[in-house]
Each structure stands twice: as structure tokens, then as C-alpha cells.
Amino acid sequence: MIKTLGLRLLASLVLLIVVPTVTFFLQAVTPGNVAQSILGIGATPQSVAALDNQLGLDRPVWQRYLDWLAGFFHGDLGTSYITGDSVVRTLSGRLGVSLSLIVGALVVFTIVGVLLGILSTSSSRVWGRLIDVVSTAGIAIPNFWLGVLLIGVFAVQLNLLPATGYVQPSENVGGWIASLVLPVIALAFAGITGVAKQTRDQMLVSLASPYARSLRANGASEASLLFRHALRNASGPIITVIGLIFVGALSGSVVVENIFVLPGLGSQAVQSTAQRDLPVIQGIAVYFTIIVVVVNVVIDVVNTILNPKARAS
Amino acid sequence: MIGRFRVVRQFLRRPLGLTSAVFLVLVIISVALAKLIAPYDPLAQDYSAVLATPNAAHPLGTDQLGRDVLSRLLYGGQVTLIGILEAVVVAVVVGIILGLIAGYLGGPLDTVLSRLTELVMAIPGIVVLLMTYALTGNNAHAGMFVLGVLSVPTIYRVTRGAAAAVRGETFISASRVVGIGRGAIMVRHVLPNVWGPIIVNTAVLAAVTLGIQGGLNYLALGVNPPAPSWGGMVSEAQSSLLQQPWLMVPSGLTIALTIVAFLLIADALRDATDTRSDIPSSAPRQAVVEDSTAPSAAPEGALLAVDRLRVAFNGVRVVQDVRFSVAPGETIGIVGESGSGKTVTASAILDSLDAGASVTGCVWFQGVDLLHAPAHHRRAARGSGIAYISQDPMVALDPSFTVAGQLGELVARHHGLRGAARQRRVLELLDQVGLPDPAGTARRYPHQLSGGMAQRVSIACALAGNPKVLIADEPTTALDVTIQGEILDLLRRLRDDTGMAIVIITHDLGVIADIADRVVVMYAGEVVEQAAVEAVFASPGHPYTRALLAANPIASERGKPLMAIPGTVPRPGSWPTGCHFAVRCPFATEACSAAPIRLEPVANSEDHESRCIRIDEVLRSSRKEVVS
Ligand code: SF4
Numbered sequence: 001m002i003k004t005l006g007l008r009l010l011a012s013l014v015l016l017i018v019v020p021t022v023t024f025f026l027q028a029v030t031p032g033n034v035a036q037s038i039l040g041i042g043a044t045p046q047s048v049a050a051l052d053n054q055l056g057l058d059r060p061v062w063q064r065y066l067d068w069l070a071g072f073f074h075g076d077l078g079t080s081y082i083t084g085d086s087v088v089r090t091l092s093g094r095l096g097v098s099l100s101l102i103v104g105a106l107v108v109f110t111i112v113g114v115l116l117g118i119l120s121t122s123s124s125r126v127w128g129r130l131i132d133v134v135s136t137a138g139i140a141i142p143n144f145w146l147g148v149l150l151i152g153v154f155a156v157q158l159n160l161l162p163a164t165g166y167v168q169p170s171e172n173v174g175g176w177i178a179s180l181v182l183p184v185i186a187l188a189f190a191g192i193t194g195v196a197k198q199t200r201d202q203m204l205v206s207l208a209s210p211y212a213r214s215l216r217a218n219g220a221s222e223a224s225l226l227f228r229h230a231l232r233n234a235s236g237p238i239i240t241v242i243g244l245i246f247v248g249a250l251s252g253s254v255v256v257e258n259i260f261v262l263p264g265l266g267s268q269a270v271q272s273t274a275q276r277d278l279p280v281i282q283g284i285a286v287y288f289t290i291i292v293v294v295v296n297v298v299i300d301v302v303n304t305i306l307n308p309k310a311r312a313s
Numbered sequence: 314m315i316g317r318f319r320v321v322r323q324f325l326r327r328p329l330g331l332t333s334a335v336f337l338v339l340v341i342i343s344v345a346l347a348k349l350i351a352p353y354d355p356l357a358q359d360y361s362a363v364l365a366t367p368n369a370a371h372p373l374g375t376d377q378l379g380r381d382v383l384s385r386l387l388y389g390g391q392v393t394l395i396g397i398l399e400a401v402v403v404a405v406v407v408g409i410i411l412g413l414i415a416g417y418l419g420g421p422l423d424t425v426l427s428r429l430t431e432l433v434m435a436i437p438g439i440v441v442l443l444m445t446y447a448l449t450g451n452n453a454h455a456g457m458f459v460l461g462v463l464s465v466p467t468i469y470r471v472t473r474g475a476a477a478a479v480r481g482e483t484f485i486s487a488s489r490v491v492g493i494g495r496g497a498i499m500v501r502h503v504l505p506n507v508w509g510p511i512i513v514n515t516a517v518l519a520a521v522t523l524g525i526q527g528g529l530n531y532l533a534l535g536v537n538p539p540a541p542s543w544g545g546m547v548s549e550a551q552s553s554l555l556q557q558p559w560l561m562v563p564s565g566l567t568i569a570l571t572i573v574a575f576l577l578i579a580d581a582l583r584d585a586t587d588t589r590s591d592i593p594s595s596a597p598r599q600a601v602v603e604d605s606t607a608p609s610a611a612p613e614g615a616l617l618a619v620d621r622l623r624v625a626f627n628g629v630r631v632v633q634d635v636r637f638s639v640a641p642g643e644t645i646g647i648v649g650e651s652g653s654g655k656t657v658t659a660s661a662i663l664d665s666l667d668a669g670a671s672v673t674g675c676v677w678f679q680g681v682d683l684l685h686a687p688a689h690h691r692r693a694a695r696g697s698g699i700a701y702i703s704q705d706p707m708v709a710l711d712p713s714f715t716v717a718g719q720l721g722e723l724v725a726r727h728h729g730l731r732g733a734a735r736q737r738r739v740l741e742l743l744d745q746v747g748l749p750d751p752a753g754t755a756r757r758y759p760h761q762l763s764g765g766m767a768q769r770v771s772i773a774c775a776l777a778g779n780p781k782v783l784i785a786d787e788p789t790t791a792l793d794v795t796i797q798g799e800i801l802d803l804l805r806r807l808r809d810d811t812g813m814a815i816v817i818i819t820h821d822l823g824v825i826a827d828i829a830d831r832v833v834v835m836y837a838g839e840v841v842e843q844a845a846v847e848a849v850f851a852s853p854g855h856p857y858t859r860a861l862l863a864a865n866p867i868a869s870e871r872g873k874p875l876m877a878i879p880g881t882v883p884r885p886g887s888w889p890t891g892c893h894f895a896v897r898c899p900f901a902t903e904a905c906s907a908a909p910i911r912l913e914p915v916a917n918s919e920d921h922e923s924r925c926i927r928i929d930e931v932l933r934s935s936r937k938e939v940v941s
Contacts, residue, residue: 015435022436023444030448030455037450140572142524144531144544145565148551152558163554190524210708214771215719217663219696219726219778228722232713244434251439255528259551270532273443281447285440292435308713308758 004310008300012293019289020068023282028061038081038276055081068282077286078279082272087283090268095287097166097264100176102246102253102291104184109191109249110242116192117199117238121207121226131196138193143252147186147259154182164261183260187252191245198241202234209233235306243299250288320509323585330581333574340571344390353381355388355541364557373563377553378539382546382563389541389564393526396457396535400522403461404468405515411465412472413499413507417480427473430466438463446534453535460525464518471514475507509586516579520572527568543568612677616641616814617662617699617782622674624657624666629886632657632838634912635674639782644808644815646829646846648822648861652882653835655818659784662816663701664691679781697727697778704787706767710759716743716770717755723777742773745810747803765796772803782814783807789824801828822861826850831920834858837882837893840912844921854915854923856898856931892925900927 035051036043052058056067071078077087120131141149155163161182167175206212207230216225254266261267265284272280304310325331343350352372359379367374373382411430415423442459449455480503530536530544538545546564553560612618618638624631632654639645647655660666662676664683676683678698683691703709711719717739724730724738736755743751746769759767768788775783785804789797805828808815817828825832825846832849834842834857842855853859860878880897889895891906898905904926915921915928925931 012435015432018432019436019440022441026441026444026448026459030445034448136573136576139520139524139576140569142527142568142572144528145547145561145568148547148554148561149565151551152554152561156554156558210703210705211711213665214701214703214709214774215711215723217665217695217699217701217784218723218774219700220722221726224722224726229711229713233711247435247437250437251525252528254439254443255532258532269440269443270534273447273534276447276450278444278447281440281443285437285444288437288440292437296435306713308715309760 005297005300005304009297012296015289015293016286019285020072020282021065023285024061024065024068027064027278034081034276034278072286077283080272080280081277082275082280087279090280091265091283091287094264094268097262098253098257098266099291100169100180101183101187101256101262101264102249104180105187105191105249105253106242106246108184108188109195109245112188113192113195114199114238116196117203118226118231120196120200121203121230131200135193135197138190141189143186143190144255144259146189147182147256150182150186151259164259166260166262166264179260179262183256183262186259187249187256190252191249194241194245195238198238199234202237203230206230206233232306236303239299239303239306243295246295247292250291320582320585324581327581327584329577330585333577333581336570337574337578340390340567340574341394344387344394347384347387347391351381351384351387353384355380355385356539357381357384364553364560366557366559374557374559376546376549376560377556382560385541385546386543386563386567389543389546390567392453392530392536392540392542393523393544396453396526397519397522399454399457400461400464400526401515401519403458404464404518405511407462408465408468409472409504409511412469413476413503415469416473416476416478416507417499417503419477419480423473426469430469433463434466436463442529442534446529451534451537456529456535457526460522464522467514467518468511471510472507475510476503479503479506509582513579513582513586516575516582520575520579523568523572523575612638614640615677616643616679617816618675618677619658619662620675620677622658622661622676623672624654624661625671626667626885627669630838630888631885632661635835635838635840636912637833637840637843638677639814639816641781642808642812642814644805644817644828644830646825646832647816647818647835648820648825648832649835650820650882652837652884654838655835656786658835659701659786659816659818663699663784664695695778696723696775696780698780699782699784700775700778700780701784702768702771702775702786702788705791706764706771707759707791709771710762710767710774712759714758715755716757716759716762720755720770720774720777723774727778742776743770745776745807746770746773747799748773764792765799768792768796768800769803772800772807776807776811779811780813782816785815785817787819788817790819790821797824798827804828834861837888838885839893839924840922841894841924842922844915844918848918848921852932854921854928854932855894855925856900856927857894859931860897900925900931902927 033048033052035048035055035057039047039051049058056064068078075088077091079086080090083090116131116134120127151163154160161178165179167179169176203226207225212225212229215229216222220229253264254269256262257264257266258270265287269281269284271277272284324334357380359375361379362371362375363377363379365371365375365379371381371383373386375381376385411426415426438460441463442456445455445459446452476499526535527544527547530542531548533545533548536542536545538549543564547561547568550560550564612620615638618636620636622635623633635654635658637645637647647658649655657666661672661684666672672684674684678694681690683694710716714722717736720739720742721735724735724742728738730738739755740751743754748754748766748769754762754766754770759770762770783804788804789800792800801824804815804817807813815828817824819825829846832843832846833840834849834855836857842849842853842858844854848854849858850862853862864878878897883889883893883896889906891908892898892901892910895901895905910924910926912922912924913928915923915932
């Protein structure tokens with residue numbers, strides 16, 4: 001069991017190398033001059049060359065890549081082209097904001113999705129239809145529109161929650177929660193669909209299985225079949241899907257942070273993209289990948305604990 | 314290969330899909346003709362008419378700079394739709410090629426490609442997209458190209474799955490024998506067979522891509538304001554949310570409706586191409602019990618009695634006029650080929666028929682007709698009145714729970730035992746079914762048990778409620794021959810110890826000879842003969858039973874499935890009017906096919922029934938054979 005987990009961890013760590021490699025690869029294959037676009041169209045060739053030299057962009061990509069890797073293994077992600085600050089320092093203060101948002105969304109789409117999935121397992125047609133509607137809405141109402149709608153209704157019209165901005169939990173826990181409610185809903189919404197569908201499908205598979213038939217015929221209650229047996233057997237596949245949805249939610253968080261003006265990694269990412277600040281984008285890629293790796297490991301551990309076969313081996 | 318025209322026809326028959334397709338075509342045409350039909354320049358500002366609600370001059374109102382919303386929507390759609398096209402084309406072309414290669418060729422290439430796609434799915438795509446926009450100076454096409462590459466896994470997976478599924482099919486192997494090259498086979502034979510799921514998923518991908526691209530445009534990525542885009546217009550609406558909430562509607566709703574259109578088209582395509590998953594679409598529903606015309610009375614002396622049972626699935630009758638009864642402590646064997654209706658009969662007794670089944674008749678148990686009794690009566694009978702063991706013990710136990718976990722649950726349910734008392738009862742039961750190490754077994758998970766052990770545990774589960782009748786559906790079929798004997802010995806011993814009756818369903822005459830007191834022979838949904846085992850073996854009263862015994866001369870030998878007799882069992886829905894066995898029967902006459910044959914007592918024998926009008930001739934010839 002330890003060995004399997006170790007292998008999975010190793011596979012996850014590969015991601016940490018793959019993502020920066022992909023982004024450097026993009027630098028190598030895309031035409032265009034970064035210094036030029038930082039300085040704007042009116043810049044003189046001399047000033048472009050000077051900036052190229054200053055940022056080290058006049059060296060070949062592979063050399064920059066190796067330098068970057070060397071720094072990466074020492075916990076150094078380079079310095080921003082624009083501010084000259086260390087990337088790690090620029091980002092570390094923003095990590096907490098993004099984590100609050102993403103973990104909040106994870107909790108919400110998991111709980112709501114599983115509950116909806118269970119409800120739609122019942123033979124009643126109303127609940128069965130509900131999940132179809134929810135799954136269409138989950139894709140059809142994209143997070144950026146939902147976010148703006150939520151602000152329009154709950155902040156502007158009803159004045160219940162703040163429209164934008166972030167409050168540190170150390171300052172005011174109530175304010176922190178209030179500042180996260182709408183962003184978390186906007187981000188979680190799309191994920192509910194996938195979790196609910198997986199819950200429903202896997203529970204139905206379990207309920208139609210020979211063991212459910214035997215248990216039922218020998219006196220197990222319907223409630224036990226549903227909550228003890230079907231849900232338990234569905235939990236592995238549900239958790240696996242949650243992992244995939246989580247990766248999507250990371251991407252979504254970039255949009256949602258910008259809607260609600262949360263000072264997290266996502267708003268920094270968009271700003272740095274506009275400024276062509278490659279090291280910072282690269283750094284955010286690393287942070288996001290670490291989050292994915294951590295979640296993958298947690299999922300593997302939970303799945304191993306839940307699955308008696310995996311535990312034994 | 315699915316006929317393309319049939320699919321198109323099928324698709325056009327779905328109103329939602331058709332409406333969506335029409336909507337989408339209208340959107341595409343009007344966006345393409347934006348130059349001609351847009352009332353204004355999308356960038357033209359008019360400070361005399363800012364933030365207007367819809368009016369005659371501006372059908373969808375104006376934004377904070379007085380620009381016409383409808384015109385911006387039409388022009389903005391160009392960025393959006395071209396972007397979707399680019400991303401989807403990249404994903405589909407690359408996905409199909411890689412998927413075909415991996416699915417059709419298999420081998421190490423398949424493994425590498427599949428690992429690669431897993432890796433791509435684990436990458437938070439947004440960072441790659443941001444990098445692309447930063448490097449290309451916010452180039453829309455580059456962004457959509459990368460988004461397409463990131464979406465390759467979706468199409469790759471369905472293509473690979475479908476291609477792998479058709480790989481083994483005969484027409485493919487045939488082409489290979491004929492010597493057609495691999496590439497040609499993939500394009501000419503595999504692709505046409507996998508395009509159903511691919512186009513369904515392409516439509517879904519288009520919907521998802523629209524959402525992602527809208528988000529990027531909202532962030533001013535891949536579009537340079539003031540140039541219009543649907544996502545960008547939502548962002549503009551946000552900035553004047555206080556003054557003019559209406560502005561959220563046109564852009565957001567256009568995106569949402571277009572996405573819904575793609576999804577509904579996908580749904581309709583899924584129906585039209587018949588790309589359904591094998592996941593059940595709803596929870597097992599109660600079978601419908603129809604009122605039987607004349608309720609019979611509870612039969613005297615019988616513990617369990619099935620009377621005039623008839624089961625139909627979606628209108629097709631699979632079992633009719635089944636009746637038999639079981640006395641306390643008696644063992645009944647129900648024998649028949651697959652498709653004879655024996656398992657459906659068991660399911661009807663157990664109240665576990667699938668949705669879509671309708672039942673008439675009676676299932677008397679201890680004087681109550683379970684079919685027509687209120688739900689709590691049926692619930693109360695489960696496990697403590699009638700218990701069940703199934704065919705394949707390896708899947709009959711819940712893989713996520715230990716033996717003690719599931720057996721304990723049943724013990725608690727039937728006897729209200731908890732804690733140590735429950736555990737004691739669990740161990741007693743495991744000991745009772747002859748497991749050598751009850752405590753050790755109790756701690757194990759099903760995958761740690763052998764087939765024979767698992768079947769013993771299943772039997773223990775069935776015994777948990779001290780049932781009066783045990784229904785055993787092919788309890789030995791999945792087991793080794795030596796284990797089969799042990800399980801039958803165990804059942805016999807348990808019957809003698811506990812006095813419970815057993816209904817054993819089998820296609821193995823050896824099992825019948827070994828354990829049953831009486832035998833019920835089923836053929837094509839009907840009981841054709843029933844009698845004491847010795848009577849049937851000595852002088853079979855129905856030509857079908859005769860043929861079975863003739864084809865299986867060493868009937869007492871267990872573990873041999875029924876030898877085939879010439880001809881096939883008529884399928885449900887195509888039963889003849891008269892005797893179901895007529896086409897295969899050597900005794901058949903015209904009268905046999907004229908009208909339904911009734912199950913009637915065989916002359917001078919109380920307990921022997923047969924569904925044959927030429928019973929006397931059959932018996933005479935049986936005797937003749939015995940004599941000679
Ligand atoms: S009724 Fe006729 S066809 Fe049917 S089994 Fe008897 S003899 Fe054969």
C-alpha cells in the first residue's frame with residue numbers, strides 16, 4: 001500500500017516538472033518579442049535590446065530553462081520583470097486568498113453535488129429531471145456571468161453581501177466569510193453538476209448490483225442499501241471525479257478572483273499576463289501545480305483507505 | 314455502421330434538438346452577416362444615448378458609451394464562434410487521430426498516449442493559456458489553438474474507447490484477413506463505427522469551450538477592448554451594474570442559450586445515434602402488480618405457493634401460468650434452459666423484478682398473498698420469511714464491507730442484536746455454514762475469500778433471519794465441481810437442521826437428482842411438468858423432459874449444463890398459440906398447435922402434472938423404452 005502511494009506521489013511530482021517545461025517550450029515556439037511588447041510599439045530597437053539584456057532574454061531559451069530549474073530546486077522562482085521583486089514574495093501573500101476561495105468551492109460543490117446526486121437516485125421523476133436541469137445549467141451559466149448576476153442580485157439589489165473585495169480572516173472572521181460567499185458560489189456552481197452526476201450514476205450501478213439484490217432480498221433496509229452500501233461503493237469514483245473537477249475549478253478561480261476583485265493568485269495572473277511578466281506567470285503555474293499535486297495525493301490516500309482491495313495490496 | 318440518413322432523420326424527429334439546431338444556425342448566420350444586418354458600427358459611441366433600455370432605435374439598448382448592444386453582440390459573436398471552431402477542430406482532429414491509433418493498434422503506444430492525456434488533464438489549463446497570451450501579445454488564435462490542444466483528451470478518450478470496442482468485431486478481422494492495410498481499416502471501417510460518440514462529445518465540447526472562451530474574453534484575454542466579444546460585454550455590463558442592470562442580460566443570455574443549444578443538440582444526437590451508457594437511468598422501481606381476475610384462496614398445507622403467475626416486461630410476456638407449491642421442509646428444484654423463465658419466477662417471489670415488469674397472479678406465503686399485500690408485509694417477509702442466495706458468490710457480497718460488517722447488519726436487522734451479542738451470532742452463523750475459522754473469516758473482505766467460502770458466507774447471510782424458505786438461484790454454477798458437492802451437502806444439512814424449505818433453481822439435472830424432492834420443469838415461460846423427482850426420472854410425463862433426460866443420460870452427474878436438444882427455445886414475444894414445444898416435439902400433431910395446452914394431472918397420479926395433450930402416448934413409449 002505504501003509502495004502504491006509512493007508511486008502515485010512520484011507520478012504527481014512529475015507534474016511539477018512538466019508544467020514549467022511546457023511553459024518554457026511555449027516560449028521557444030512562439031514568435032514575438034517579450035521586451036518589445038512590454039515597452040510598447042513605440043520603443044526604439046536600442047531600448048528593446050537593452051531590456052532584453054537586462055531581463056536575460058537575449059540568452060537561448062534552453063539556458064534560461066536550466067537556470068530557472070536550478071533556482072526552482074532551491075525554492076527560487078526568479079524575479080518579476082516589472083517590479084523586480086522576488087516571485088515567491090509577490091505570490092506568497094496571495095496564496096491564502098486563493099486557497100480560501102478554492103477550498104471553499106471544493107467543500108460546497110462536493111456537499112451539494114453528493115446530496116443532489118443522492119436525491120436524484122430516488123425513483124421519483126421530479127428529482128430525476130432536476131439533475132438534468134442542474135447539469136445543463138452548470139455548463140450553460142458560466143462562472144463569469146453567474147458572478148456578475150450574483151453581485152447584481154445580492155450586493156446591488158438586496159445589499160446583503162459585499163460586491164467585491166476581500167477581508168483577511170485575521171482582521172474579521174465574519175467579514176472574511178461574507179467576502180467569500182458569492183465568489184465561492186460562483187466558482188462551485190459548475191462543479192456541482194459533475195459530482196451530482198457521478199454520485200447518481202455510481203449509486204445506481206451499485207443499487208443494480210447482485211450484492212444489493214442479495215442484501216435486499218435477505219432483509220437489509222432500503223435506507224441501508226442507499227446510504228450504507230451504495231454511497232460507500234460510489235465514494236471512490238466520486239472522489240476521483242472531484243479531483244478532476246478541482247483542476248477545472250483552479251482555472252475558474254482565476255476568472256472568479258477577477259470578478260470579485262480578490263487579491264489572490266488569479267488576479268495577479270491576469271495582471272501579469274497583461275504586463276507580459278513571464279516569471280510571475282511561471283511562478284503561478286508552479287503554485288497551481290503544487291495545489292494539484294497536494295489534492296491528488298490526498299485523493300489517493302482517501303481512495304486507498306476507502307478501497308479494501310487497495311489497502312490490502 | 315449506422316446509416317447516416319437514418320441518424321439525420323432520427324435527429325430531426327427530436328423537437329428540442331431541432332429547435333436548438335435552428336437557433337444555432339440563425340445565430341451563426343446573423344453573426345456572419347453582422348456587417349450587413351448590424352444597425353450600427355459596434356464601436357460608434359453616442360453620448361446622447363448611454364445605458365438605454367431596449368427601444369426602437371436600439372433593440373437591445375446601449376452600453377455606458379452609448380454603443381448599440383445588438384451591433385456589438387453581432388460583431389462580438391465573430392470572435393466567439395471562430396474561436397470555438399478553431400479550438401474544437403484542433404481537439405477533434407488531434408483527438409480522433411490519436412484515439413484511433415491508441416484504440417485500434419493498442420500496445421505500448423496506447424499506454425504512452427493514455428498516460429500523456431492523463432497528464433494533460435491534470436494540468437491546470439489556465440496557466441498554459443495565460444502564458445500563451447503573454448507570449449503572443451494576446452493573440453486570440455494562439456489561445457484557441459492551445460485550448461484545443463488542452464481539450465484533446467476529451468475526444469481522444471471517446472475515440473479510443475469506441476475504437477478499442479470495435480477492434481475485435483468480425484468485419485474488422487475479416488478486412489484484416491483480406492489484407493487491407495491498417496490505416497485504410499481505421500479510416501474506412503473503424504471511424505464510421507465510432508463517429509456516433511465522437512460527434513456527441515464534440516457538441517458537448519463546443520458548449521464547454523464557449524464557456525471557457527467567454528471567461529477568457531471577460532478577462533480581456535484573446536480580445537482587445539473596445540473590440541466587442543460576448544465575454545467582454547459581460548465585463549462591461551459589470552462596470553455599470555449599479556446604473557443599468559439590464560446590460561447583463563443580452564450578452565449573458567446569448568452565451569447561455571448558445572451553450573444550451575449545443576447541449577441539447579448533443580442530447581438529441583445521443584438519442585439519434587443510440588450512444589447510450591450502460592448505467593441504469595433510474596433506481597430500481599417496483600414492478601407493477603396487476604389485479605388477477607379471480608383471486609384464489611391460500612392453498613392448504615403449503616408454505617409457499619405460486620399460482621397463475623404471469624410476468625411481462627414492457628408488454629412482452631416472459632412467464633405465464635406458472636404454479637407450484639412448496640411444503641415446509643421440502644426441496645423443490647426448478648429446472649430449465651436459459652430463457653425458460655425460472656429466474657424471473659424467482660425474482661417475482663422475491664419481489665425484486667426490474668422496472669418495466671408487470672405481474673399478475675399470486676405468491677402465497679404463510680397464507681398471505683405477497684404480491685397483493687401491503688409493502689410492510691413484503692418487507693417483513695424478506696430474509697426472515699424468504700431468503701435468497703444468488704448465482705455468483707464473488708459478486709453477491711458487498712466488496713466494501715467485511716463479512717462481519719454485512720452479516721452483522723442483517724443479524725442486527727432481524728434480531729435487534731448489538732455489540733458482543735451480534736458478533737456472537739455472526740460467528741455462530743459462520744460456524745453453522747461450515748467455515749473452519751469463523752473469527753478469521755468475519756474480519757475478511759469478500760475479495761479475500763475463495764468462491765466456495767464466499768458462497769458459504771452468502772448462505773450465512775441468508776440464514777441470518779431464520780427463513781422458512783431459501784430461494785437458491787443456481788447456487789453451484791459458478792463453483793468448482795468438488796466445491797459444488799460441498800455446497801449441496803451444506804444446503805441439505807441446513808434443511809434438515811432448521812426445517813426450512815428450499816427452492817433451488819438450476820439448469821443442472823445432477824443438482825436436481827442430488828438434492829430435490831420434487832422437480833418443476835420449465836420451458837419457454839411455462840411449467841411443463843412437475844412431480845416427485847423419482848417419478849420424473851423414471852417416467853417423464855412430457856416430451857421436453859424426456860428429451861432432456863435422453864440428451865443427458867447420466868443425469869445424476871453434477872456440473873454438466875444441460876446438453877442441447879435440437880432446435881431453439883422460442884423467444885418471449887414469439888410464442889406459438891398452442892404448445893410452446895411443438896416445433897421441437899417428436900409427438901407433435903396438428904391439435905398441439907391449435908390452442909393453449911393446460912397443465913393437467915397425469916392419469917392415476919395425484920402429484921404428477923404435465924402440459925401435454927398426448928401424455929398417454931408419451932408415457933406408453935417411455936414404458937416401452939424402459940422395458941426394451
Ligand atoms: S402437446 Fe403436443 S407438441 Fe406439445 S409436448 Fe405434447 S405432444 Fe408435444
